[in-house]
Amino acid sequence: MSRRDPLFWRRAAAIRAKEWAQIWLDPSTFGLVVLMPLILMFLFGSAVTLDVHGTRTGLIDLDRSSASRDLAATLSHNSYFRIAEKDSVAAAEPALRSGALRGFVVIPDGFERDLASGQVPAIQLVTDGSQVNTATLLASNLRGTLRAWGEARAREQDETFRPPLSLIARYTYNPELESRYMLVPGAIGIVMAMIGSLLTALIMAREYERGTMEGLLSTPISIPGLVLSKLLPYYVLGLASTAICVAVAVLGYGLPFRGSFLALFLVSSAFLAAVLGQGLLISAGTKNQFVSTQFALLSGFLPSLLLSGFLFEIDSMPIGIQWLTYIVPARYLIPPLQSVFLVGDIWSMFLPNILALMGFGAFFFLRVTRAIKRQIA
Amino acid sequence: MTARPDEGFAAMLDDGAPLQPSALAEAFPLRLDQPDQPAIAAIGLTRRYGDFIAAQDISFSVRPGEIFGLLGPNGAGKSTTFRMLCGLATPSAGRGTVAGRDLSVARAEARQALGYMPQKFSLYGDLTVAANLKFVAGAYGLTGSAQGTAIERVVAALGLGPYLESAAGLLPLGVKQRLALGAAVLHTPPVLFLDEPTSGVDPLVRREFWHHINAIAARGTAVLVTTHFMDEAENCDRVLVINRSQTIAQGTPDELRRSIPGGEIAPSLGAAFFSLIDTQRRVLEGAAA
Known part of the structure; x- marks a missing residue:
């Protein structure tokens, strides 16, 4: 060698x-x-995949007002969620336990009234914390959807409404994230x-x-x-x-x-x-x-x-x-x-x-x- | 070198039909011009594995054209000696040369000068006979028409024609051994190493093998062969008897028969072999006592 x-x-x-x-x-x-x-x-x-699309989410509308129906429709049309309407929290909980739902959203009684009177109504989200990623994504997707819904509604009622701050995010190289x-x-x-x-x-x-x-x-x-x-x-x-x-x-x-x-x-x-x-x-x-x-x-x-x-x-x-x-x-x-x-x-x-x-x-x-x-x- | 004491062996195996001159040997160039230059030299070859000594101070030399046998029981150290001489093991002490090339300095050149037929079939069972021969020829640097000629010659001489497109792993044992021999001589090396070449084959194939080996040696190629068949050892020009990692005798089969203690002549090489091993055992036990 x-x-x-x-x-x-x-x-x-x-x-x-x-x-x-x-x-x-x-x-x-x-x-x-x-x-x-x-x-x-x-x-x-x-x-x-790390994206969450069509997350199985329950919806309990306790208000049954035009505002709550409008919010429910917005959620249903959003591809992040696959909404299943439930009558009560008691009906949604077993589904969450069995894994049929990843979480559920509760629109409280008096939702429309509170909105009209200028109060900030609270929407409740209950998620399956054992699925950490899904739960976090579900919460942030819901938060975003609610904010958009709120702003759209405010604009409808008051043409001069401007959101206090706005973020324009550009996801470079991966625009659709x-x-x-x-x-x-x-x-x-x-x-x-x-x-x-x-x-x-x-x-x-x-x-x-x-x-x-x-x-x-x-x-x-x-x-x-x-x-x-x-x-x-x-x-x-x-x-x-x-x-x-x-x-x-x-x-x-x-x-x-x-x-x-x-x-x-x-x-x-x-x-x-x-x-x-x-x-x-x-x-x-x-x-x-x-x-x-x-x-x-x-x-x-x-x-x-x-x-x-x-x-x-x-x-x-x-x-x-x-x-x-x-x-x-x-x-x-x-x-x-x-x-x-x-x-x-x-x-x-x-x-x-x-x-x-x-x-x-x-x-x-x-x-x-x-x-x-x-x-x- | 011309007269070979193989009459007894040949007669024993002879089925009456005279053998054709070996076509395998004809391609070997005549290499008898330097008869005094050793083709293989082992100089104090020693191999230790930890405390165990597999081969101790083994020395011998083989002239061109000579058939040299390493005789000994399994585990005696003949394979270790053999492996050191073909570069598959490095000596702990001593050195070996093949065709004048020192194995520790010019391993590739030394290997190029030798043809090696391992004891265990070590060609590719999944490849065809033709593909195996092509591979070995190429590994020894034969390409193009030289490769084609070499393969054709070996195939014809060893009757491998009908098996060319068969997978080597599926061949009968005798054909496998012929293929292994053919692969070892494709490049017509000046030195041929055969490790138990005829173990497990029938007497007809053994006779055929020795016919080729004798003819190749007659062209001036040095042949080193290990065996535990006494009749095969009888066919060697000289034999080195190894037992318990040491050389216990070296010489022509005739000399070995005369070398047993008591001044008698052993009736056969086998008898001499057992007598020599016995003597060694007594000496070793005496030294221990």
Whole structure:
């Protein structure tokens, strides 16, 4: 290994060709590369959503006045709520307990009278506090709707009415404030982390399990050459999976694509180097396909899901956990991915992330070659 | 080197039909121009795993064209010695050279110079015979028409033609072994390592194998073979007997028969082998007492 091997490229090509032949013969690779991204993208894109639409909400109108009917109609027409009218609080409570309702709104007796006399009537909202996100969103949606209703009503009665303060919010890059816009690029990161580490988790373990590692190591190729040649086909497959995910995001979920393909390619290549290397290290370490798969899922999928900023914002994590996120490759992928889709190319932000990911890749690569070298030491 | 004492072995296995000249050997270039340069050299090879010594101070050298046998029971240290010489294990002490290349300095070059047939089938069971041969040829740097010629030659010589498109994992054992031998000689190496090449195959395949091995050696390739078949050891030019990680005897099969204590001549190599192992045990027990 100390001298240049004149036949290196031929040997590397032979290993790549062998790897492709095995990939071609193994239908599970197709499932992993094509079907899994489709299924996961569907799940993450449609089922996992942080938006609350059509929250099942009860409405008890104790006033039965024209004002209360008008408010009830406004609530019914708002897509945030799916209103079910109840006669009394006693009738709504069991539905809340059973989960049939996420909360209910009570319009008190004397609502219209209080409004007319200039008092501020109180609307009651009872929510299911065990569903924290839904409950908070329900409350803030209701608050917003009530304010809008109140202002509209005031304008009707007094043309000169102006609300005391007004906020004009512009939700840049995501004007409709769809959580999908943030979630889908993140989901691509999770899917890539999973597929990347699973793809390579199997390949070294398979060589050991079938006893073919011996033959491979007795050929003249150097160990770094062996590792790189084996990685390359899986890198191409990883890129194919990424392309499928991006296609689903743009064509299926209607995400904008405001960055460049070059940026996408560089960021995902750096990320694949990191996760493929991670899978390879697991594979060379466990030498067992089953254990290796479990490990890859645990170490690839879970941290990517929980510690990458995909579901939980890193800034709001406890400081110790924040440090932990620095060793999760997906943390460096998801922000650039979100930018590529929603904002555009921000190279000042991409480059540090790409460098960090390449650092991971180099680290894993060195560890893998050392692990294999130790076995013949 | 020309007269080989394999009459007994060949006669025992001979089913009467004379064998064709080995087409496998014909492609090997003649390499008998430097008969004194050792093709394989083990110099004090030692391998320790913690407190356990798997091989201790093993030294021997093999000339071009020589068939050299490592004989010993399972776990005696012959596989460890073997693995150190093909770069699959690093010696704790001592060194090994293959075709003049030091394994610790020029591992890739040393490996390029050797053909290795592992004891356990280690080609790809999911790939076809053709794909396996293509892969091995490429890994040893054979491409294009040189690769095609080498594969055709091996396929014809070993009768692999009917199996070319079969998955290697589904082949009968004898065919698997022929494929493994074919893969080891694709690049016509000056040094051939065979680890228990005929374990588990029928006598006809064994005869065929030895026919090829003898012919390849006659072209000047050095062959290192491990075995625990006495009749196969009989077919080697020289034999090293290993037991309990140590060399207990080295020489031609004839010399080994004469080397047993008491000045007698052992009736067979097998008898000499057991006598030598027995002597070692007594010496070791005497030293311990």
